[in-house]
Amino acid sequence: MDQENVSATLTVAVPAARVFAVLADPTTHSAIDGTGWVQEAVDRAPLTEVGQIFRMDMYHANHPNGGYQTVNKVEILGPPHTIGWLTGQEKDDGHLEFGGWIWRYDLAPLGPSQTEVTLTYDWSAVPQFIRERGIQFPPFGPEHLTNSLHHLAELVSGR
Structure with missing residues (x-):
């Protein structure tokens, strides 16, 4: 695959500010997740600044530990239009290591009560040494992005 990102777009019938707040x-995030891997937020404070760290409890049957924790770092924050974070892990020595993949949401208002939401998973910055570990990118099918957007639409519309 030459392209090193995958994205999906969905229009939701709510203002961009409401989508951004969610x-x-x-x-x-566990309710939005289209893979079923995100279990619960460890850090529950709203995301308000670039560089902010938040952790998530995760579960994946193929992960060596089953349950694990990711560390996320807010990389893009432009309310109410963009939000995105790098995902990584905390090493045993407390050092945070990010793999180079980013989750990004772009919100385009289509009027006062409609928003076009694009979710992008981008792995173009993944270094070669991580790629050599045999990790497949993306580690899920594109339908998981569409699932996430549908979950987000249900959440923001109160369904």
């Missing part, structure tokens, strides 16, 4: 709340 995305900036880590406690909603």
Whole structure:
């Protein structure tokens, strides 16, 4: 695959500010997740600044530990239009290591009560040594992005 990102777009019938507020709340991420891997927010504070760290409890049957924790670092924050974070892990010595993949949401208002939401998973910055570990990118099918957007739409519309 030459392209090193995958994205999906969905229009939701709510204002961009409402969508952004839900995305900036880590406690909603497990309900939005289209893979079923995100379990619960460890850090529950709203995302308010670039560089902010938030952790998520995860589960994946193929992960060596099953349950694990990711560390995320807010990389892009432009309310109410963009939000994105790098995902990584905390090493045993407390050092944070990010793999180079980013989750990004772009929100385009289509009027006062409609928003076009694009979710992008981009792995173009993944260094060669990580790629050589045999990790497949993306580690899920594109339908998981579409699933996430549908979950987000249900959440923001109160369904």
